[in-house]
Amino acid sequence: MKFFTIALMAVVLSSATVGFAAEATNGAPRIKIVLVGDSTVTDKFGWGLGFKQLLTGRAECVNAASAGRSSKSFINEGKWTNALSLKGDYYLIQFGHNDEPGKGPDRETQPATTYRENMTRYVDETRAIGAQPVLVTSLVRRHWDTNGDGKITSSLLPYVEVVKQIAAEKNVPLIDLHASSQELCEQLGREHCNALSPIKGTNEVDNTHLNAKGSLVFARLVVAGLVKAVPELAPCFRITTNSAVLPLKASGEK
Numbered sequence: 189m190k191f192f193t194i195a196l197m198a199v200v201l202s203s204a205t206v207g208f209a210a211e212a213t214n215g216a217p218r219i220k221i222v223l224v225g226d227s228t229v230t231d232k233f234g235w236g237l238g239f240k241q242l243l244t245g246r247a248e249c250v251n252a253a254s255a256g257r258s259s260k261s262f263i264n265e266g267k268w269t270n271a272l273s274l275k276g277d278y279y280l281i282q283f284g285h286n287d288e289p290g291k292g293p294d295r296e297t298q299p300a301t302t303y304r305e306n307m308t309r310y311v312d313e314t315r316a317i318g319a320q321p322v323l324v325t326s327l328v329r330r331h332w333d334t335n336g337d338g339k340i341t342s343s344l345l346p347y348v349e350v351v352k353q354i355a356a357e358k359n360v361p362l363i364d365l366h367a368s369s370q371e372l373c374e375q376l377g378r379e380h381c382n383a384l385s386p387i388k389g390t391n392e393v394d395n396t397h398l399n400a401k402g403s404l405v406f407a408r409l410v411v412a413g414l415v416k417a418v419p420e421l422a423p424c425f426r427i428t429t430n431s432a433v434l435p436l437k438a439s440g441e442k
Contacts, residue, residue, distance in 0.1 A: 219247040219424055222276035222319075224262070224310070226285050227255035228327040233386070233397040235327065238407030247424035250274050258286035258295035259306035268310070272317055278421070279314045280414070282365065283307070284326035284347035285396065299346040307354055322418065323355045325366035327406060330373055330381050330395035338377055340370050363413030369406055 221243075228234040229251070236251040243249060252271040254262065262268050262283065271279070283306070287297040297303035307323070314321035325348045333339045342348075348366045355362035373381050384402030386394045398406060415422045 216246075218245070219278065219421070220274070220276040221247055221249045221278045221280065221424075222271055222274050223249065223251045223253050223280050224268070224271050225253040225280075225282035225324070226257050226262075227253070227397060228285060229253035229280075229282050229324075230255055231403075235398060235403050235407040235410055237400065238398075238402075238404035239410055241404060242407055242411050242425050244424055244426055247421070250276065253282075256286060256295075257283075258291065258297060259283035259303055259310070260287065260297050261295045263306060263309070264294070268313075272313060275317065276319050278320045278322055278418070279310075280322045280324055280363070280410070281307070281310045281314075282324035282326060284344050284351070285329075287347055288343060299350045303347055304350050304354065307351060308358070311354065311358055311360055320361070320418070322361045322363060322414065323351050324363045324410065324413075325351050327398075328366050328370040328373060330378070330385065332378050339374055342366070342370065361414075361417035363410055363417060365406075365410060365413060368409045368413060372406075372409065 223229050223236050223239065225234075229236050230253045231237040231240070231251050233255060234253065236249075236253060240249045240251070252267065252274065254267055257265070257267065283303075286295045287299075287303050289296060297306060311321045311323070326344045328340060328342055328344070331341055331343075333341050344366060348364075352362060352364065354360065381395075382393050384398060384405055386397055386399045386402075388394050411425050415425060
């Protein structure tokens with residue numbers, strides 16, 4: 189029986205994790221974390237569901253992410269206004285996938301101009317309501333090099349770099365999910381990553397989105413990055429960067 193370990197990861201599936209909402213908060217108001225982004229952040233296709241499963245009773249999470257949206261269309265469709273109306277304490281913001289060329293004029297942005305403007309707006313308007321923005325670089329697509337070297341070629345780097353620049357310039361906490369997810373995927377390899385991916389209607393592996401197992405695995409990276417960037421949120425999560433490594437079975441193994 190073959191196993192692989194995920195470095196710096198622990199996936200907790202205990203009854204306590206499932207029942208996090210019922211945990212006592214000692215009367216203190218819970219911290220509200222709002223997720224904003226595209227499908228790779230949603231509960232159905234991204235790391236949002238796993239993120240919620242890692243919360244303690246000290247925090248609640250509202251997932252305002254929406255499939256198919258870019259930094260541009262999320263604003264233009266009024267979804268950003270709706271997210272701000274939730275009055276969260278922290279906003280985790282991740283866009284990029286649908287900002288790329290080929291996504292159509294309603295969604296496409298240019299990294300150095302319109303994308304930068306939009307992401308800066310998210311930061312400024314989050315702060316304007318008294319909340320803390322946290323920028324998240326895009327979850328990597330599992331697009332493997334054709335030469336078989338086990339490496340990933342990412343088209344998202346121009347957008348990733350802009351997010352990192354804004355975080356540095358405006359002193360915004362940053363979760364570099366693109367880097368950590370690429371590192372993890374290359375460590376695991378294609379076969380093991382397939383076990384974390386949904387299957388398309390064409391019976392092909394979806395190398396962009398996540399299944400339930402993948403949601404929890406990559407949410408673990410988000411939480412590790414968040415606790416590092418915003419240490420005061422550590423009590424809000426069951427898993428910290430010091431958690432033990434958990435072996436997972438690859439697809440088809442017994």
